[in-house]
Amino acid sequence: MNPVIDYHALAPEIVLSVTIILCLLVDLFIPDRPRLVPQLASLGVLAAIIPVLTLAVSGTDVSMFGGAFVVDNYALAFDGLFLVVAYITLLVSFDEIADGDYYGGEYYVLLLTSVLGMVMMASSRDLVSIFIALETISIPTFVLAGWRKHDTKSNEAAIKYFLIGVLSSAVMLYGMSLIFGFANGTKLSVISEYSAGSPPALFAVAIFLTIVGFAFKVSAVPFHFWAPDTYEGAPLPVTAFLSVASKAAGFVALLTIIRFGFFNSSDSWQPLIWVLAAASMTFGNLAALRQTNIVRMLAYSSIAQGGFILVPLAVAGDVSGPSAWEAVLVYLMIYAAMNLGAFAVVMAVSRRTHSTEISSFAGLGRVDSVNAVMLSLFMFSLAGIPPLAGWFAKFVIFRAVFDAGTTAAVVLGVIAALNAVVAFFYYSNVVRRMWFDEAPEVVSSPRPASVALTLAIGITVVVVVVVGVYPEVFARLGQLAFASG
Amino acid sequence: MMAAIQITDTYYLVLSAALFSIGAVGVLVRRNVLVMFMSVELMLNAVNLTFVAFAKTLNDTSGQVIVFFTLVVAAAEVAVGLAIIVAIFRRRRGMTADDMRVLQG
Amino acid sequence: MTEFYREYLAVAVLIGAALALVGLMLGVGKLIRPVRPQADKYITYEAGSDPVGGWGQSNVRYYVYALLFVIFDVEAVFIFPWAVGLEPLGIFGLVEMVVFILILVLGLVYAWRKGVLRWA
Numbered sequence: 001m002n003p004v005i006d007y008h009a010l011a012p013e014i015v016l017s018v019t020i021i022l023c024l025l026v027d028l029f030i031p032d033r034p035r036l037v038p039q040l041a042s043l044g045v046l047a048a049i050i051p052v053l054t055l056a057v058s059g060t061d062v063s064m065f066g067g068a069f070v071v072d073n074y075a076l077a078f079d080g081l082f083l084v085v086a087y088i089t090l091l092v093s094f095d096e097i098a099d100g101d102y103y104g105g106e107y108y109v110l111l112l113t114s115v116l117g118m119v120m121m122a123s124s125r126d127l128v129s130i131f132i133a134l135e136t137i138s139i140p141t142f143v144l145a146g147w148r149k150h151d152t153k154s155n156e157a158a159i160k161y162f163l164i165g166v167l168s169s170a171v172m173l174y175g176m177s178l179i180f181g182f183a184n185g186t187k188l189s190v191i192s193e194y195s196a197g198s199p200p201a202l203f204a205v206a207i208f209l210t211i212v213g214f215a216f217k218v219s220a221v222p223f224h225f226w227a228p229d230t231y232e233g234a235p236l237p238v239t240a241f242l243s244v245a246s247k248a249a250g251f252v253a254l255l256t257i258i259r260f261g262f263f264n265s266s267d268s269w270q271p272l273i274w275v276l277a278a279a280s281m282t283f284g285n286l287a288a289l290r291q292t293n294i295v296r297m298l299a300y301s302s303i304a305q306g307g308f309i310l311v312p313l314a315v316a317g318d319v320s321g322p323s324a325w326e327a328v329l330v331y332l333m334i335y336a337a338m339n340l341g342a343f344a345v346v347m348a349v350s351r352r353t354h355s356t357e358i359s360s361f362a363g364l365g366r367v368d369s370v371n372a373v374m375l376s377l378f379m380f381s382l383a384g385i386p387p388l389a390g391w392f393a394k395f396v397i398f399r400a401v402f403d404a405g406t407t408a409a410v411v412l413g414v415i416a417a418l419n420a421v422v423a424f425f426y427y428s429n430v431v432r433r434m435w436f437d438e439a440p441e442v443v444s445s446p447r448p449a450s451v452a453l454t455l456a457i458g459i460t461v462v463v464v465v466v467v468g469v470y471p472e473v474f475a476r477l478g479q480l481a482f483a484s485g
Numbered sequence: 486m487m488a489a490i491q492i493t494d495t496y497y498l499v500l501s502a503a504l505f506s507i508g509a510v511g512v513l514v515r516r517n518v519l520v521m522f523m524s525v526e527l528m529l530n531a532v533n534l535t536f537v538a539f540a541k542t543l544n545d546t547s548g549q550v551i552v553f554f555t556l557v558v559a560a561a562e563v564a565v566g567l568a569i570i571v572a573i574f575r576r577r578r579g580m581t582a583d584d585m586r587v588l589q590g
Numbered sequence: 591m592t593e594f595y596r597e598y599l600a601v602a603v604l605i606g607a608a609l610a611l612v613g614l615m616l617g618v619g620k621l622i623r624p625v626r627p628q629a630d631k632y633i634t635y636e637a638g639s640d641p642v643g644g645w646g647q648s649n650v651r652y653y654v655y656a657l658l659f660v661i662f663d664v665e666a667v668f669i670f671p672w673a674v675g676l677e678p679l680g681i682f683g684l685v686e687m688v689v690f691i692l693i694l695v696l697g698l699v700y701a702w703r704k705g706v707l708r709w710a
Contacts, residue, residue, distance in 0.1 A: 021693070024696060029703075128554060135558045139561050142565050143569075146569050149572045150576075159518060170525050174532045174535065177539065180547075181543070553668065556664060557665070564657050571653055
């Protein structure tokens, strides 16, 4: 009665787990070589990408543990996204973590544990495994948010994130327990069959609670209030990780649970996601307009971007083909590149200015023109201006909206279009100040950006430019991921 | 002579719904971080009760297995949460959620 | 009265008996003991040492031990069902559990190396 285990299909998870254990041991027993752990961590992440590639080439779908854990193209696409994002996060972390007098080794252990949860999430097809993966992602990030433990802001970031995190888990889990009771099972395939029948009205309540739990995780309005505070208080690499990787993981969970589980009761979840999408885009953008700190601005902008990612989900029930699902994947990949890039440049600049206020970016074009060009590229990409990758992300969203073609979808499309215009103002404001304003007094003791940070900016800017010019690269990936579904 | 009250599964579900609501109100109303955290734990226990009640009704032990996982996750959350709270209390005494306004705006 | 309420009657009787017993013991004590009030008698008893007054605070160091206990206590939840199903699971189950326990031990090793277990 032993479960059948395909070790090749589990290889990414196993490689990550072994790396985590090695990092912890190295940190404990070889403490006089602090550079060893980060090197080991990045090697481990790169090594975990190899089985993802070989699995993608072999092309056979593997289903394990009674269908609770599935390795198919869909899972592999997100595995790849998470691992690349993890690698870039590691690159931007080296400087920050080495500079502070904080525990270095544990940072990488916790970060990789969170990534392990993400890789598990992509393959989960059961409410329980989704829940476990989500908690594996969240619990290390609670600690990471409070990394600078002698800093009141960081403490506050951690406790707010923690309380909201456990609250959302409880709400989500209550929804899941009701679903278990109705559908007589926790596998998404069982739930899908059940919802194809005529489920009672209370089933909609269960779906509502579950989705509200996820809405907290992806900081959708009105469940977003923790995000700006946590993003500002946490150390910058952690903020980048939270706003890209852990947010993407939340969306993957939402996508999986809707696509494989709730899809048939679209009357229950479509209106809810519609409201979340419209509110997130509108509120996120309006709040971002008022911000004077670039990290808070990026926090609100990421809430708004989250709203855009919800748009294809809100119309998914009315789209016959896979274009809505593809839109989520493509948008997440492009969003990851441009947001990580923006954070990397902010980190590089703040190493010189010791400030994240937007005013400290004034005149950057004359002082540090390379970083100014990079940040301008990322800002214009986030605003969705061609020929940078951001325009293609917006394009796939609107394509899904037109494929749906219902009145609700078109109204949401109009709201999204208006918001894209509003967003342009605050993104371009940063660019305007960099190039047209006078530079403030230069603060002493600049710390040069390391090779790793420069490499991170390089990778993300290449993605943003190349995908902007040749969007077929990601479009093809999206088609492959959803080919069988 | 009163009719016997059968303790049906509905009773468990109503109890767990009540517990969940009490916990939810606690999180929203109370301002002490520790008490808010305890309220969340109450909500998680309500969830456990629901799972076990359904496991009994449906004659499906997987509901009980899920409770194992919930318990372990709750324990991990307690460990992390208390660590964060202790880190804060070492800096400031008598912390409530309303005192955390350095970052508000 | 139905069977259901009869079972609860036993509970009610037990509660009544408990209250009566406590009342009786305290009442008899009050009747036969001498009453000589002194201020010192009303001070909280703190293991023979002088009372500190106000709320006592336990040392924050206990918290780490409580934490370690919680973690290892809860992991037993997984070990019990495994022990019951050990025979059908065979060698595979044994290896899995050894891996699981080794990872837990790693946590203990971490606590040991970080000096948490030393009472300094």
